[in-house]
Amino acid sequence: xxxxxxxxxxxxxxxxxxxxxxxxxxxxxxxxxxxxxxxxxxxxxxxxxxxxxxxxxxxxxxxxxxxxxxxxxxxxxxxxxxxxxxxxxxxxxxxxxxxxxxxxxxxxxxxxxxxxxxxxxxxxxxxxxxxxxxxxxxxxxxxxxxxxxxxxxxxxxxxxxxxxxxxxxxxxxxxxxxxxxxxxxxxxxxxxxxxxxxxxxxxxxxxxxxxxxxxxxxxxxxxxxxxxxxxxxxxxxxxxxxxxxxxxxxxxxxxxxxxxxxxxxxxxxxxxxxxxxxxxxxxxxxxxxxxxxxxxxxxxxxxxxxxxxxxxxxxxxxxxxxxxxxxxxxxxxxxxxxxxxxxxxxxxxxxxxxx
Numbered sequence: 001x002x003x004x005x006x007x008x009x010x011x012x013x014x015x016x017x018x019x020x021x022x023x024x025x026x027x028x029x030x031x032x033x034x035x036x037x038x039x040x041x042x043x044x045x046x047x048x049x050x051x052x053x054x055x056x057x058x059x060x061x062x063x064x065x066x067x068x069x070x071x072x073x074x075x076x077x078x079x080x081x082x083x084x085x086x087x088x089x090x091x092x093x094x095x096x097x098x099x100x101x102x103x104x105x106x107x108x109x110x111x112x113x114x115x116x117x118x119x120x121x122x123x124x125x126x127x128x129x130x131x132x133x134x135x136x137x138x139x140x141x142x143x144x145x146x147x148x149x150x151x152x153x154x155x156x157x158x159x160x161x162x163x164x165x166x167x168x169x170x171x172x173x174x175x176x177x178x179x180x181x182x183x184x185x186x187x188x189x190x191x192x193x194x195x196x197x198x199x200x201x202x203x204x205x206x207x208x209x210x211x212x213x214x215x216x217x218x219x220x221x222x223x224x225x226x227x228x229x230x231x232x233x234x235x236x237x238x239x240x241x242x243x244x245x246x247x248x249x250x251x252x253x254x255x256x257x258x259x260x261x262x263x264x265x266x267x268x269x270x271x272x273x274x275x276x277x278x279x280x281x282x283x284x285x286x287x288x289x290x291x292x293x294x295x296x297x298x299x300x301x302x303x304x305x306x307x308x309x310x311x312x313x314x315x316x317x318x319x320x321x322x323x324x325x326x327x328x329x330x331x332x333x334x335x336x337x338x339x340x341x342x343x344x345x346x347x348x349x350x351x352x353x354x355x
Contacts, residue, residue, distance in 0.1 A: 131281030169344025
């Protein structure tokens with residue numbers, strides 16, 4: 001199963017919006033076939049593993065990181081393929097929470113006389129597909145907030161100057177985070193000050209041509225028609241409040257949607273719900289302190305990734321979060337540090353937020 005999970009992770013940049021799935025077929029103690037889900041719309045992990053195994057799949061055991069599907073979507077049901085190939089036992093790490101599967105694949109296997117076991121390395125499987133599980137179970141994508149900061153917590157000088165706080169290796173690592181995400185979100189302030197691309201530019205990542213949806217929270221529709229991201233491959237969604245003439249921006253290549261307001265800002269809860277309906281599993285947020293602080297206060301940040309550079313930028317700077325309601329020690333946001341490692345000259349801290 002550990003190998004199946006390792007194979008599944010190979011789809012981290014190309015499987016979404018589908019979950020990452022790996023499959024290992026074993027017969028008489030020997031691995032006879034392996035496969036993983038490489039891209040949505042293409043063969044699932046079980047099919048790729050069965051193709052590799054050929055006739056050796058007869059009487060074998062299939063270790064799968066997620067319950068085999070029993071419905072016909074863009075591809076035929078995997079449970080039926082396993083049965084037809086003569087698989088005698090299926091070990092699944094976890095049941096698929098997707099409503100069209102949700103145990104039906106396991107039931108179909110059992111009805112055909114296949115021995116089924118579920119739960120081996122389940123925690124690892126759930127962590128691997130945390131965004132997918134959260135979306136289909138809870139109705140919103142997983143939100144990962146990325147921040148580049150100095151050792152003393154500054155993300156920009158008072159003038160707004162921020163390029164570049166971190167080194168080249170850290171910036172390349174951010175490309176990896178973007179490639180894993182179905183959407184990259186920012187605020188209009190960041191667009192106006194930095195004119196970011198928010199696309200995946202690293203050619204060494206196996207993205208299969210996929211680009212994340214670029215999402216801009218822009219309550220008053222101030223998005224420049226000349227914004228760099230509008231000239232790049234992939235889609236840009238601009239989220240506004242109220243009535244605006246979206247025609248020129250749509251002609252420039254943007255998709256404009258109106259959402260409800262939360263104070264003077266776009267209602268992010270509605271935006272995340274809309275992204276969930278678009279089958280976005282993971283949202284990477286690259287934004288300034290106002291949006292970062294808002295998401296943190298509203299308990300919408302699931303994971304925090306901070307690239308901390310070994311520099312001191314001083315007191316005349318901008319901090320990571322604008323959180324005016326956090327005034328006492330009792331208001332602190334607790335973090336669970338998941339990983340700390342060097343990325344070039346910088347330190348990457350990954351933490352889950354204890355909401």
